[in-house]
Amino acid sequence: MIFATIIDLIVPIFLAFREGIEAVLVIVIILLYLKNTDQRFYYKYVYLGSILAILSSLVFAIVFTALFGGFTGTAEQIFEGIAFIISGIFVVTLVLWMSKEGPKMKSHLEKKVKYSIESGKVLSIAVLTYIIIIREGIELVLLLTGATSVGSLNQVDVIIGSLAGLGISVGIGLLIYYGVKNINLSKFFKVTNVILILFVAGLITYGIHELIEAGVVNPIIQEVWNIKHILPEKFPDGNALTPEWLEVIGSLLKALFGYNANPSLLEIIIYPSILLLIGIISLKLWKRTSSILLVELEEEKQAKHSLD
Numbered sequence: 017m018i019f020a021t022i023i024d025l026i027v028p029i030f031l032a033f034r035e036g037i038e039a040v041l042v043i044v045i046i047l048l049y050l051k052n053t054d055q056r057f058y059y060k061y062v063y064l065g066s067i068l069a070i071l072s073s074l075v076f077a078i079v080f081t082a083l084f085g086g087f088t089g090t091a092e093q094i095f096e097g098i099a100f101i102i103s104g105i106f107v108v109t110l111v112l113w114m115s116k117e118g119p120k121m122k123s124h125l126e127k128k129v130k131y132s133i134e135s136g137k138v139l140s141i142a143v144l145t146y147i148i149i150i151r152e153g154i155e156l157v158l159l160l161t162g163a164t165s166v167g168s169l170n171q172v173d174v175i176i177g178s179l180a181g182l183g184i185s186v187g188i189g190l191l192i193y194y195g196v197k198n199i200n201l202s203k204f205f206k207v208t209n210v211i212l213i214l215f216v217a218g219l220i221t222y223g224i225h226e227l228i229e230a231g232v233v234n235p236i237i238q239e240v241w242n243i244k245h246i247l248p249e250k251f252p253d254g255n256a257l258t259p260e261w262l263e264v265i266g267s268l269l270k271a272l273f274g275y276n277a278n279p280s281l282l283e284i285i286i287y288p289s290i291l292l293l294i295g296i297i298s299l300k301l302w303k304r305t306s307s308i309l310l311v312e313l314e315e316e317k318q319a320k321h322s323l324d
Contacts, residue, residue, distance in 0.1 A: 024173035025180070027163050027271040031215075032181025034208045035156040038114075039069075039149045040189035042125065046145065047193060049126045058129075061138055065145030072146075073153025080157055084165075093230035096165060100223030103158035104216045108294055110155055111212055115298040118205040120309045162219045163271050209298060211272075217290040218274020221283050228280055235280030242278040249277050 043066060050058050084099065117124060125144075132140040156178075164174055192198065227233040245255060249270045251263040269275035276283060 024170045025177040028174045028177030029181040031159045032178040035152045036182040036185030039152040040185045042148045044189045061141040065142035069146045069149035077157045093226045097223045097226030104220035115301040214273045221287045222274040237281035244277040
Protein backbone atom coordinates (compact mmCIF):
# COMPACT_ATOMS: atom_id res chain seq x y z
CA MET A 17 0.00 0.00 0.00
CA ILE A 18 2.81 2.40 0.88
CA PHE A 19 4.70 1.53 -2.32
CA ALA A 20 1.56 2.09 -4.42
CA THR A 21 1.05 5.53 -2.86
CA ILE A 22 4.70 6.47 -3.42
CA ILE A 23 4.45 5.45 -7.09
CA ASP A 24 1.25 7.47 -7.51
CA LEU A 25 3.02 10.51 -6.03
CA ILE A 26 6.43 10.28 -7.73
CA VAL A 27 5.12 10.70 -11.28
CA PRO A 28 2.95 13.81 -10.73
CA ILE A 29 5.62 15.34 -8.45
CA PHE A 30 8.23 15.01 -11.19
CA LEU A 31 5.96 16.27 -13.99
CA ALA A 32 4.60 19.20 -11.95
CA PHE A 33 8.11 20.10 -10.78
CA ARG A 34 9.49 20.04 -14.33
CA GLU A 35 6.73 22.26 -15.76
CA GLY A 36 6.46 24.36 -12.60
CA ILE A 37 10.17 25.17 -12.37
CA GLU A 38 10.18 26.27 -16.02
CA ALA A 39 7.32 28.71 -15.38
CA VAL A 40 8.80 29.86 -12.06
CA LEU A 41 12.22 30.47 -13.64
CA VAL A 42 10.60 32.70 -16.26
CA ILE A 43 8.96 34.77 -13.54
CA VAL A 44 12.17 34.93 -11.49
CA ILE A 45 14.28 36.00 -14.51
CA ILE A 46 11.87 38.84 -15.27
CA LEU A 47 11.53 39.92 -11.63
CA LEU A 48 15.30 39.87 -11.09
CA TYR A 49 15.83 42.00 -14.20
CA LEU A 50 13.29 44.54 -12.94
CA LYS A 51 14.83 44.42 -9.47
CA ASN A 52 18.41 44.88 -10.72
CA THR A 53 17.39 47.76 -13.00
CA ASP A 54 15.40 49.39 -10.16
CA GLN A 55 12.05 49.08 -11.97
CA ARG A 56 10.00 47.17 -9.40
CA PHE A 57 6.97 49.25 -10.36
CA TYR A 58 6.44 46.79 -13.23
CA TYR A 59 6.20 43.76 -10.93
CA LYS A 60 2.40 44.06 -11.05
CA TYR A 61 2.33 43.22 -14.76
CA VAL A 62 4.29 40.01 -14.12
CA TYR A 63 1.86 39.07 -11.33
CA LEU A 64 -1.14 39.90 -13.55
CA GLY A 65 0.08 37.68 -16.38
CA SER A 66 0.93 34.87 -13.95
CA ILE A 67 -2.47 34.91 -12.20
CA LEU A 68 -4.40 34.97 -15.49
CA ALA A 69 -2.28 32.10 -16.84
CA ILE A 70 -2.89 29.98 -13.71
CA LEU A 71 -6.65 30.59 -13.89
CA SER A 72 -6.69 29.78 -17.62
CA SER A 73 -4.76 26.56 -16.95
CA LEU A 74 -7.32 25.51 -14.33
CA VAL A 75 -10.19 26.17 -16.75
CA PHE A 76 -8.41 24.14 -19.45
CA ALA A 77 -7.83 21.30 -16.95
CA ILE A 78 -11.53 21.18 -15.98
CA VAL A 79 -12.77 21.27 -19.60
CA PHE A 80 -10.21 18.75 -20.87
CA THR A 81 -10.86 16.34 -17.97
CA ALA A 82 -14.62 16.58 -18.55
CA LEU A 83 -14.17 15.78 -22.25
CA PHE A 84 -11.79 12.94 -21.41
CA GLY A 85 -14.34 11.25 -19.16
CA GLY A 86 -17.29 11.73 -21.51
CA PHE A 87 -16.82 8.56 -23.57
CA THR A 88 -17.08 4.81 -22.94
CA GLY A 89 -16.11 1.61 -24.72
CA THR A 90 -14.63 1.83 -28.22
CA ALA A 91 -15.45 5.55 -28.49
CA GLU A 92 -13.38 6.12 -25.34
CA GLN A 93 -10.41 4.20 -26.77
CA ILE A 94 -10.57 6.15 -30.04
CA PHE A 95 -10.88 9.51 -28.24
CA GLU A 96 -8.05 8.69 -25.83
CA GLY A 97 -5.84 7.42 -28.66
CA ILE A 98 -6.32 10.59 -30.72
CA ALA A 99 -6.02 12.81 -27.62
CA PHE A 100 -2.75 11.14 -26.55
CA ILE A 101 -1.24 11.50 -30.03
CA ILE A 102 -2.28 15.17 -30.34
CA SER A 103 -1.06 15.86 -26.77
CA GLY A 104 2.25 14.19 -27.55
CA ILE A 105 2.70 16.25 -30.73
CA PHE A 106 1.86 19.45 -28.80
CA VAL A 107 4.41 18.64 -26.11
CA VAL A 108 6.97 17.80 -28.82
CA THR A 109 6.62 21.33 -30.21
CA LEU A 110 7.30 22.72 -26.73
CA VAL A 111 10.33 20.46 -26.28
CA LEU A 112 11.73 21.66 -29.60
CA TRP A 113 10.95 25.27 -28.68
CA MET A 114 12.84 24.82 -25.42
CA SER A 115 15.73 23.20 -27.29
CA LYS A 116 15.91 26.32 -29.44
CA GLU A 117 15.27 28.95 -26.76
CA GLY A 118 16.66 27.27 -23.63
CA PRO A 119 20.32 28.32 -23.96
CA LYS A 120 19.38 31.99 -24.53
CA MET A 121 16.17 32.20 -22.48
CA LYS A 122 17.55 34.63 -19.88
CA SER A 123 18.91 37.18 -22.35
CA HIS A 124 15.86 36.76 -24.60
CA LEU A 125 13.42 37.52 -21.78
CA GLU A 126 15.44 40.47 -20.49
CA LYS A 127 15.59 42.03 -23.97
CA LYS A 128 11.82 41.66 -24.40
CA VAL A 129 11.08 43.24 -21.02
CA LYS A 130 13.54 46.07 -21.70
CA TYR A 131 11.92 46.77 -25.08
CA SER A 132 8.41 46.71 -23.53
CA ILE A 133 9.39 49.34 -20.96
CA GLU A 134 11.33 51.56 -23.36
CA SER A 135 8.53 51.50 -25.96
CA GLY A 136 5.83 52.15 -23.34
CA LYS A 137 4.06 48.86 -24.11
CA VAL A 138 4.16 47.69 -20.49
CA LEU A 139 1.10 45.44 -20.85
CA SER A 140 3.20 43.26 -23.14
CA ILE A 141 5.11 42.20 -20.00
CA ALA A 142 1.88 40.66 -18.70
CA VAL A 143 1.19 39.13 -22.13
CA LEU A 144 4.72 37.67 -22.31
CA THR A 145 4.39 36.15 -18.83
CA TYR A 146 0.89 34.84 -19.62
CA ILE A 147 1.89 33.13 -22.89
CA ILE A 148 4.90 31.33 -21.41
CA ILE A 149 3.09 30.18 -18.25
CA ILE A 150 -0.16 29.12 -19.98
CA ARG A 151 1.96 27.03 -22.32
CA GLU A 152 3.49 25.25 -19.32
CA GLY A 153 0.05 24.93 -17.71
CA ILE A 154 -1.50 23.27 -20.77
CA GLU A 155 1.53 21.02 -21.13
CA LEU A 156 1.24 19.92 -17.49
CA VAL A 157 -2.47 19.13 -17.87
CA LEU A 158 -1.77 17.01 -20.96
CA LEU A 159 1.15 15.20 -19.33
CA LEU A 160 -0.74 14.50 -16.10
CA THR A 161 -3.81 13.29 -17.99
CA GLY A 162 -1.62 10.97 -20.03
CA ALA A 163 0.25 9.70 -16.96
CA THR A 164 -3.03 9.14 -15.11
CA SER A 165 -4.52 7.11 -17.95
CA VAL A 166 -1.39 5.22 -18.98
CA GLY A 167 -0.37 4.36 -15.44
CA SER A 168 -3.87 4.16 -13.96
CA LEU A 169 -2.81 6.58 -11.23
CA ASN A 170 -5.09 7.63 -8.39
CA GLN A 171 -6.53 11.09 -9.16
CA VAL A 172 -6.30 12.27 -5.54
CA ASP A 173 -2.63 11.32 -5.39
CA VAL A 174 -2.08 13.04 -8.76
CA ILE A 175 -3.49 16.28 -7.34
CA ILE A 176 -1.45 15.99 -4.13
CA GLY A 177 1.71 15.09 -6.06
CA SER A 178 1.17 17.96 -8.49
CA LEU A 179 0.76 20.47 -5.67
CA ALA A 180 3.92 19.10 -4.03
CA GLY A 181 5.89 19.36 -7.28
CA LEU A 182 4.68 22.91 -7.89
CA GLY A 183 5.45 23.79 -4.28
CA ILE A 184 9.05 22.55 -4.65
CA SER A 185 9.48 24.59 -7.85
CA VAL A 186 8.15 27.73 -6.15
CA GLY A 187 10.50 27.14 -3.20
CA ILE A 188 13.51 26.87 -5.51
CA GLY A 189 12.33 29.99 -7.33
CA LEU A 190 12.29 31.94 -4.07
CA LEU A 191 15.79 30.71 -3.20
CA ILE A 192 17.06 31.88 -6.59
CA TYR A 193 15.30 35.24 -6.32
CA TYR A 194 16.80 35.98 -2.91
CA GLY A 195 20.25 34.86 -4.06
CA VAL A 196 20.40 31.80 -1.82
CA LYS A 197 20.67 29.31 -4.69
CA ASN A 198 21.75 29.42 -8.32
CA ILE A 199 20.78 27.01 -11.08
CA ASN A 200 22.42 26.20 -14.42
CA LEU A 201 19.44 26.68 -16.76
CA SER A 202 21.20 25.12 -19.74
CA LYS A 203 22.07 21.85 -17.95
CA PHE A 204 18.69 21.70 -16.20
CA PHE A 205 16.68 21.96 -19.41
CA LYS A 206 18.98 19.51 -21.19
CA VAL A 207 18.33 16.79 -18.60
CA THR A 208 14.59 17.43 -18.26
CA ASN A 209 14.16 17.63 -22.04
CA VAL A 210 15.65 14.14 -22.41
CA ILE A 211 13.22 12.75 -19.82
CA LEU A 212 10.32 14.61 -21.44
CA ILE A 213 11.19 13.21 -24.88
CA LEU A 214 11.05 9.69 -23.40
CA PHE A 215 7.66 10.51 -21.85
CA VAL A 216 6.29 11.98 -25.09
CA ALA A 217 7.39 8.92 -27.09
CA GLY A 218 5.53 6.75 -24.58
CA LEU A 219 2.45 9.00 -24.74
CA ILE A 220 2.19 8.87 -28.53
CA THR A 221 2.90 5.13 -28.61
CA TYR A 222 0.19 4.54 -25.99
CA GLY A 223 -2.19 6.57 -28.18
CA ILE A 224 -1.40 4.18 -31.04
CA HIS A 225 -1.97 1.27 -28.61
CA GLU A 226 -5.46 2.59 -27.79
CA LEU A 227 -6.32 2.89 -31.49
CA ILE A 228 -5.11 -0.69 -32.00
CA GLU A 229 -7.33 -1.84 -29.13
CA ALA A 230 -10.27 -0.03 -30.76
CA GLY A 231 -9.60 -1.83 -34.04
CA VAL A 232 -8.86 1.40 -35.94
CA VAL A 233 -5.14 0.78 -36.56
CA ASN A 234 -3.46 -2.40 -37.80
CA PRO A 235 -0.85 -3.60 -35.24
CA ILE A 236 1.02 -5.60 -37.98
CA ILE A 237 1.68 -8.27 -35.31
CA GLN A 238 -0.64 -8.14 -32.29
CA GLU A 239 1.89 -9.30 -29.68
CA VAL A 240 5.61 -9.64 -30.36
CA TRP A 241 6.49 -10.70 -26.80
CA ASN A 242 4.91 -10.87 -23.36
CA ILE A 243 7.10 -10.33 -20.27
CA LYS A 244 4.40 -9.44 -17.75
CA HIS A 245 5.60 -12.30 -15.56
CA ILE A 246 9.12 -10.80 -15.54
CA LEU A 247 8.54 -7.02 -15.53
CA PRO A 248 4.83 -6.31 -14.91
CA GLU A 249 3.12 -3.02 -15.70
CA LYS A 250 1.47 -2.41 -12.35
CA PHE A 251 1.98 -2.65 -8.62
CA PRO A 252 0.78 -4.98 -7.24
CA ASP A 253 0.32 -7.23 -10.27
CA GLY A 254 -1.28 -10.13 -8.40
CA ASN A 255 1.53 -12.58 -9.19
CA ALA A 256 3.12 -13.85 -5.96
CA LEU A 257 6.22 -15.03 -7.86
CA THR A 258 7.10 -11.55 -9.15
CA PRO A 259 9.54 -9.63 -6.91
CA GLU A 260 8.02 -6.49 -5.43
CA TRP A 261 10.85 -4.24 -6.66
CA LEU A 262 10.21 -5.31 -10.27
CA GLU A 263 6.54 -4.43 -9.87
CA VAL A 264 7.56 -0.97 -8.62
CA ILE A 265 9.98 -0.43 -11.53
CA GLY A 266 7.42 -1.63 -14.08
CA SER A 267 4.72 0.67 -12.67
CA LEU A 268 7.02 3.70 -12.82
CA LEU A 269 8.16 2.87 -16.35
CA LYS A 270 4.55 2.56 -17.52
CA ALA A 271 3.42 5.82 -15.88
CA LEU A 272 6.45 7.84 -16.99
CA PHE A 273 7.41 6.34 -20.34
CA GLY A 274 4.41 4.28 -21.50
CA TYR A 275 6.09 0.90 -20.92
CA ASN A 276 4.15 -2.02 -22.38
CA ALA A 277 5.05 -5.60 -21.40
CA ASN A 278 3.30 -7.10 -24.45
CA PRO A 279 3.70 -4.60 -27.31
CA SER A 280 2.58 -4.98 -30.91
CA LEU A 281 5.09 -4.72 -33.75
CA LEU A 282 3.75 -1.28 -34.71
CA GLU A 283 4.42 0.02 -31.17
CA ILE A 284 7.95 -1.41 -31.25
CA ILE A 285 8.61 0.44 -34.52
CA ILE A 286 7.02 3.75 -33.49
CA TYR A 287 8.59 4.25 -30.03
CA PRO A 288 12.31 4.23 -31.05
CA SER A 289 11.49 6.11 -34.28
CA ILE A 290 9.94 8.98 -32.29
CA LEU A 291 12.87 9.00 -29.85
CA LEU A 292 15.42 9.13 -32.64
CA LEU A 293 13.63 11.78 -34.68
CA ILE A 294 12.86 14.18 -31.80
CA GLY A 295 16.24 13.57 -30.18
CA ILE A 296 18.21 14.44 -33.32
CA ILE A 297 16.15 17.56 -34.10
CA SER A 298 16.28 18.74 -30.48
CA LEU A 299 20.05 18.23 -30.27
CA LYS A 300 20.67 20.12 -33.52
CA LEU A 301 18.49 23.06 -32.41
CA TRP A 302 20.24 23.19 -29.03
CA LYS A 303 23.73 23.14 -30.57
CA ARG A 304 22.82 25.77 -33.16
CA THR A 305 21.38 28.14 -30.55
CA SER A 306 24.35 27.59 -28.22
CA SER A 307 26.76 28.41 -31.06
CA ILE A 308 24.87 31.61 -31.94
CA LEU A 309 24.79 32.61 -28.27
CA LEU A 310 28.56 32.10 -27.92
CA VAL A 311 29.19 34.29 -30.97
CA GLU A 312 26.91 37.02 -29.60
CA LEU A 313 28.63 36.94 -26.20
CA GLU A 314 32.05 37.16 -27.86
CA GLU A 315 30.91 40.13 -29.94
CA GLU A 316 29.58 41.87 -26.82
CA LYS A 317 32.91 41.30 -25.02
CA GLN A 318 34.87 42.72 -27.95
CA ALA A 319 32.55 45.75 -28.15
CA LYS A 320 33.01 46.47 -24.42
CA HIS A 321 36.76 45.98 -24.71
CA SER A 322 37.01 48.45 -27.61
CA LEU A 323 34.98 51.03 -25.65
CA ASP A 324 37.29 50.66 -22.64
